[in-house]
Amino acid sequence: MAEKINENTYAVIIAVENYQFGIKKVDYAKNDANAFRQWLIENLKVSQDNIKLWIDADVTRSALTEELRYEISRLCESDQFIFYYAGHGFFDGGYNKITTWDTHPYNYKDTTVSLNQILMEPLRQSKCNKSLLFIDACASRIDEQLLSREFIADMNFSEFIDFVRSSNYRAMFLSCSRGEKSYSSSMLGHGIWTHFLLKALKGEAPEAIEQERFITSTSLQNYLSKVVPDFIKFSTDIRETQKPWAEVSSSNTFIIYEIPTGSTANNTVIDYIFIPERLIIDFGNDLIMAPLKGLENDGRSYPMYDFEGLEEVDVEAFCIRISKVKSEIKNLLEEIIDFLMEYEWKEEVIFEKSDDKLLVSAILYEDVEAETITLSLSLYLHISGLHPMGDTIFYSEFNAEEDELNFSTDDSAFILDADEFKIIFSDCWDEIRRYFIIEKEIEEEMLVGLDEDDE
Known part of the structure; x- marks a missing residue:
């Protein structure tokens, strides 16, 4: 029997990794957007026709001010709307703003867009009262010689709170708290917050699951609030804090995703953890090799983000033929x-x-x-x-x-x-x-x- 397609969920996914006018790129924003789209299709069973994916040059100021408003205006009362954004975000002039592909570093006031104007106010005016907003805004990546540190540092959370409380079924999830920065990881190939967000939404993180079946607004935020800071502390060289933030509608917790009966979470406990020390290309012998440091696991779940205190064991090097x-x-x-x-x-x-x-x-x-x-x-x-x-x-x-x-x-x-x-x-x-x-x-x-x- 064919799996039932979710016809009443609509989504707009936006990622600006590269900018037209020299603003620093947002590493892995494209990966994040494409992975989020795959979750919608494979897990939430959203029809591909109901998903708009805008990346880099698609994300112009006119697209967000006109096309996004149009997509929202078409929503019905029974629809659910999901929005995801990966790129630079900041606070200015009383509004939270996001950048577009054609944002200009010397005229940011006129070449960025207000989240309230393009997203939250249109949703308030629409018939739709079921919406989930996910924003991985990497404000730290904008060139601080062009935009001052104070300008990009603080987002105004009261604007988000007012929006969420205007309906019985709304939630806003942000990758970091006020005054903090959002980071990516070359090890993960994603923004750190988005990586763990998707891990939870796929049902691969038991800590984010309630009653062995449900990913709820509360369980998701509780999980992200712990796992993201822990990963940054134990698995990166970053010496800053990134604490995810969320505001959920006043009707309390609600189900974001129900794990299908019979499915299994990819949260196996592995016996040994391997850490590559370097990579060796042996072209003459057709080999790529990596000497490994091996650690015996004490029961911690995979993937690992904290391996301090584990006992070292002897292991063979990783080898694969070119x-x-x-x-x-x-x-x-x-x-x-x-x-x-x-x-x-x-x-x-x-x-x-x-x-x-x-x-x-x-x-x-x-x-x-x-x-x-x-x-x-x-x-x-x-x-x-x-x-x-x-x-x-x-x-x-x-x-x-x-x-x-x-x-x-x-x-x-x-x-x-x-x-x-x-x-x-x-x-x-x-x-x-x-x-x-x-x-x-x-x-x-x-x-x-x-x-x-x-x-």
Whole structure:
């Protein structure tokens, strides 16, 4: 029997990772948005037609002031509305604001948008009285030489409280408290708050589950309030505080997600934890190796964020063949070619291959207005026993219009040479680059033929 699609839930997901006018990027905002979308589809069973995903250049000031208002105005009393935002946020002129792709650092007052004006006031005026708002606002990442520390530091929570209390079914979840900053993690490949938010919403965190079945507004916030500060304290070099904040409607707690009967949470207790000390590329012997530090677990749940006091044990190094990694990357890129030959598409499409050693993730994006196609691909190795995502190795991006292929290791947990990885793995891209070049040649020949017919 087919699973029932949730037709009465509508969502708008927004992520601004890269900015048009030089504002510092928000690391992993795209990953966060795409993962949140997958939760809506796979767990909450929201129809893909009911989800709007706006990333980077889609997130213009006009899109938020006009299109978002329009989406909200269409909601009915029986609908549930979910909003997610990852990007820079701050407080100014009495209002909480978020940035857009075209926010200008020298004119932020006129090129940012007020959350109250674009989101909360339209919701108050709509028929909908069931809404969940999730905001991972990384105010700390805006260049402090352009925007003063005082300007970006404090959000006004009274504005959020007034909104939530205007209905019997509303909740606002924010990644940090007033005066704090929101952080991301290269180890997780996500914003820290969003990573644990999704872990809870998927039913993978027993601490966030009530009566063995329900994720409620209260259980979610209690879990986030503990796990995020603990992860920052024990698993990062950050020496600041990030305490998630939430305001829930006055009708008390309500159910956000009900875990299906018979499903199991991915919260296994592992016997040993492995911590990679460095990464070794042995091209001559076709090997990627990582010497590991092993710790015997005392019953703590996976993924790990606190491993202090565990006893060290002897372990073998992590090893995976370069040829195996290349084979999986090629297989994934071939799947993308098959997809391009069979389907028409206009938005981002996600592809993924994973096993007990590696995770290859790719996102295909078409910018209709600019007539460009971009394909980004990331490689993660499951080296450590600390987290499920894996250790980031490299990120690559191919611009089909310009035939440009770039490799980056900036987000890797290791000190790596991007040029070395380009030498090793660039041949994986040959077939898909050839496909785009042939497509371009065919299009040019068709245009020439049309011109000749007109003559």
